[in-house]
Amino acid sequence: MSKHVMHKPPRKKPMWPLLAAAVLALVLAVWALVSALGGGEDPAGGQENGQQTEQQKPSEEEQDQQRQELLEKAGTLADGYFYDEALEALAARPELQNEQTEAEAERIRGLKAGLVKYEGQLYHVFFHSLIIYPELAFDDKGHPAEGYNMWMTTVKEFKAMLPLLLENNFVLYDITELVEIDASGQARPKDIYLPEGKKPLVISVDDVSYYDYMAPDGFATRLVINEAGDVVTEVKAPDGTVSQTYDGDVMPIVDQFVKEHPEFSFRGAKGVVAPTGYQGAFGYRITDPDWFTEEEFKKICDDTRAIAARLRETGWQIACHSYTHNSFWRGDMTLEQVKDDLGRWKELMTPYVGETNILITPFGGRFGTEGAVYDYIVKEMGFTIICPVGAGMSTSYQNGSMMQDRLNLDGYTMLEHPERISKYFFDPAAVVDPARPPLD
Numbered sequence: 001m002s003k004h005v006m007h008k009p010p011r012k013k014p015m016w017p018l019l020a021a022a023v024l025a026l027v028l029a030v031w032a033l034v035s036a037l038g039g040g041e042d043p044a045g046g047q048e049n050g051q052q053t054e055q056q057k058p059s060e061e062e063q064d065q066q067r068q069e070l071l072e073k074a075g076t077l078a079d080g081y082f083y084d085e086a087l088e089a090l091a092a093r094p095e096l097q098n099e100q101t102e103a104e105a106e107r108i109r110g111l112k113a114g115l116v117k118y119e120g121q122l123y124h125v126f127f128h129s130l131i132i133y134p135e136l137a138f139d140d141k142g143h144p145a146e147g148y149n150m151w152m153t154t155v156k157e158f159k160a161m162l163p164l165l166l167e168n169n170f171v172l173y174d175i176t177e178l179v180e181i182d183a184s185g186q187a188r189p190k191d192i193y194l195p196e197g198k199k200p201l202v203i204s205v206d207d208v209s210y211y212d213y214m215a216p217d218g219f220a221t222r223l224v225i226n227e228a229g230d231v232v233t234e235v236k237a238p239d240g241t242v243s244q245t246y247d248g249d250v251m252p253i254v255d256q257f258v259k260e261h262p263e264f265s266f267r268g269a270k271g272v273v274a275p276t277g278y279q280g281a282f283g284y285r286i287t288d289p290d291w292f293t294e295e296e297f298k299k300i301c302d303d304t305r306a307i308a309a310r311l312r313e314t315g316w317q318i319a320c321h322s323y324t325h326n327s328f329w330r331g332d333m334t335l336e337q338v339k340d341d342l343g344r345w346k347e348l349m350t351p352y353v354g355e356t357n358i359l360i361t362p363f364g365g366r367f368g369t370e371g372a373v374y375d376y377i378v379k380e381m382g383f384t385i386i387c388p389v390g391a392g393m394s395t396s397y398q399n400g401s402m403m404q405d406r407l408n409l410d411g412y413t414m415l416e417h418p419e420r421i422s423k424y425f426f427d428p429a430a431v432v433d434p435a436r437p438p439l440d
């Protein structure tokens with residue numbers, strides 16, 4: 001950015017003689033600079049530019065174009081259920097008002113008035129990191145192919161699922177907007193308002209750490225923020241070339257899909273990203289400082305923080321998927337084990353991925369809503385949203401937390417229990433990747 005400024009001085013040169021002439025010239029110079037820097041989109045600049053419009057009144061053609069852009073912006077906001085924001089955008093440009101903008105405002109007010117309280121079932125599906133190259137995942141070199149075949153979903157399958165979910169009226173919904181904790185510490189459902197017929201869906205992604213063992217098997221190796229500011233996947237192709245892609249995992253694919261179909265996301269909600277801690281987050285080994293020089297370590301910590309922040313800004317929540325992913329999470333854990341695990345999460349992960357009140361239990365483990373383990377997790381550590389695994393996707397609210405079961409849309413469910421998916425979503429036969437080997 002500093003380079004950019006250095007190229008600018010041409011503006012200063014012609015100013016010098018003027019400065020010598022009179023104070024008026026200085027005023028003009030500052031005014032010119034301010035209006036140049038202010039650009040056309042500065043919302044605060046509206047009033048100050050009042051006099052400017054007399055000098056340089058936009059032509060009818062220009063006004064028309066600005067109006068079309070405004071209508072497009074308002075339409076996109078409204079498609080994403082940002083009704084008030086769309087109306088505000090229209091109202092902020094009174095000079096562009098005509099019967100077209102009036103009609104659009106009327107349409108948006110109608111959409112807003114059409115929201116109805118949602119009383120139906122809540123839906124939550126989950127994935128692991130997506131298989132980009134099935135030929136590597138299923139070659140049985142490295143990690144056994146059967147594990148991937150059971151618990152993973154391919155990029156091709158995931159891309160095929162999104163339009164079906166959209167077609168069937170699902171809309172991505174922020175999980176933290178499904179629950180509120182009242183003054184007495186009790187959890188209860190928060191009201192949901194959606195257009196008639198729409199159904200709220202949460203998508204979560206487990207183990208977003210890009211473990212070492214997966215590296216040779218055709219998965220992304222880490223998340224990065226590209227020059228456009230998007231969180232994208234870094235992928236190593238079978239021929240060894242490394243590139244940044246928009247379709248190497250759930251997050252960039254959903255981001256792109258929502259860009260094309262804003263009606264698939266309620267007010268910008270995307271999903272939940274759940275790393276563990278023992279190999280860091282998002283492909284950055286932030287819990288292994290010994291592997292790096294001080295400088296390298298600082299860089300990966302900064303990168304992790306930036307990715308977490310960008311994910312949150314773009315509609316993603318970050319959840320804890322435990323630090324260790326130890327098998328005690330299957331359900332027979334002691335208080336000491338949980339304290340050690342979540343204590344490490346708190347100390348070593350939250351400084352980089354941020355605080356979270358969402359716990360996605362490893363192995364879909366579940367525990368009772370009373371007792372020392374529960375009190376520690378919910379009351380002491382603040383995990384008021386707990387997500388195990390359960391095909392019925394039931395949601396319950398009790399004793400300070402919301403528990404929400406999730407359905408895995410992976411090879412196991414698609415091939416062994418397709419009815420679990422077709423009951424709510426779509427026929428999985430329509431999306432199963434032919435590259436999958438048969439599941440015995």
Ligand SMILES: [Zn+2]
Pocket residue numbers: 206207321325362363
């Ligand atoms: Zn897991």
